[in-house]
Amino acid sequence: MTEPVTPAPVFRPARHAAHQPRWDFSDGYPPVPYPEVAERIGEVLTGFGRTWPLAEHPVEGGREETVAALHAPEYLAFLRGIGETLEEGEEYVPSIFHGDLSAGPLRFRGGMFTAEIGTPITRATRQAALDSAETARRAAAHLLEHGGHVVALCRPPGHHAGYRRYGGYCFYNNAYVAARTVTAAGRRCPVLDVDYHLGDGSVEFAGEAAPYFSLHADPWRNYPHLDAGWDGAGRTHVHLATLAEGTDGEAYLAQLDDALTALTATRPDAVVLSLGFDTAATDTIQDAAVGLTAADFEAIGVRLAATGLPVLVLLEGGYDVAGLAGYAEAFARGLGPAPDQRRTTV
Incomplete structure (x- = not known):
């Protein structure tokens, strides 16, 4: 008799779709439609569901206490305050940028917490982002209690959010x-970050117990467009690997192998995977081409499985909505059969 397969635990923010900005002004006028759309979650969920039976855990009621240890009090207060000033359908982007605007009106202060105009804030943004952070926390608590792999379909994403900074569609x-x-x-x-972009926010939080490993496109030529004084490397x-323009699957996986060798040398008990599907060849957000295919995403999953570590799969980017289900299905197939609870707890 075949042993029943335990469904994969998948945590997702229940009300993320309320956060739905219309425009991304990153490239100036005219703006482009905001690519970090609610449909991303459903497509990734569909892909995982083609490989694993799923046990879904909708999450709501995220509170500021979840992120208070990570982010500056004045930044948290800004996000709290600016949302309360917005009307339904209104989108806030800063109009002025400076290191200290604390003495100015609230609507000026966003420009000291971000350096771009591609991440609008709406009335629903703060609560959606808090629910997304709570999704990550509950997934981690599940991993601690039960072991095995866990999925956190976080939206909005988070790896660009720093101690007192938002941007790149990320808030916490x-x-x-x-x-x-x-x-x-x-x-x-x-934390292993395989999103196309460097998680410049995640760099700020790396430490001995939670080091940061990233494979990413050149962050001077691509978002987050770092300045010459950036000292993250x-x-x-912090362990950073920059992908050459034109990187294909073979070259990418060779660099991933190096990163995983360094990661496992830290003797971890589990790993958080910041999983972005924007390294796919079909993703138009890229400024420098990286050409991963579904087979490459499957190979990424295989390599994670080979570490023997419990993996918390946490969604970051990926904007080819039509391709997301196929890429997610391939990654899940590589990671293995439905993550079960037979592993020892972490």
């Missing part, structure tokens, strides 16, 4: 909410 750093939930239990939990517990 979901990956480090999850990692610190695990490390607070005395475990070691690195020199930080302790």
Whole structure:
């Protein structure tokens, strides 16, 4: 008789679709339709469901306490305050940028917490982002209690969110909410970021118990467009690998193997995977081509499975909505059969 397969635990914010900005002004006028759309979650969920039976856990009621240990009080207060000033359908982007606008009107202050106009804030944004962070926290708590792999379909994403900074469609750093939930239990939990973009926010939170490993397109030529004084590559517990323009699956997987060798050398108990599907060849958000296919996403899953570590799969980017289900299905197939609860707890 075949042993029943335990469904994969999938946590997702129940009300994320209320956060639905219309425009991304990153490239100036005219703006482009905002690519970080609610449909992304359903497509990734569909893809995972083609490989695994799923046990869905909708999450709502996220509170500021979940992110207070990560983000600056003045930044949290800004997000709290600006949302309350917005009318239904209104989108806020800063009109002025400076390091200290704290003495100015509330509507000026956004420009000291971001350096771009591609991440509008709506009336629903803060609560959606808090629910997304709570999704990460609950997924990590599940992993601690039951072991095995866990999925957190976070939206909005989070890896660009720093201590006092938002941008790149991110507001709170979901990956480090999850990692610190695990490390607070005395475990070691690195973050492996395979999104197309460098998680410049995640770099700020790396530490001995939760180091940061990233494979990404050149962050000077692509978002987040770092300035010459950026020192992230020199930080302790930060391991960065830049992808050459034109990187294909073979070259990508070779660099991933190097990253995983360094990651497993830290003797982790679990890993948070900041999973972006925007390295796919079909994703138009890229400024420098990286050409991963569904087979490559499957190979990424295979390599994660080979570590023997419990993996918290946490969604970051990926904007080819039509292709997301296929890429997610391939990744899940590579990671293995439905993550079950037969593993020892972390």
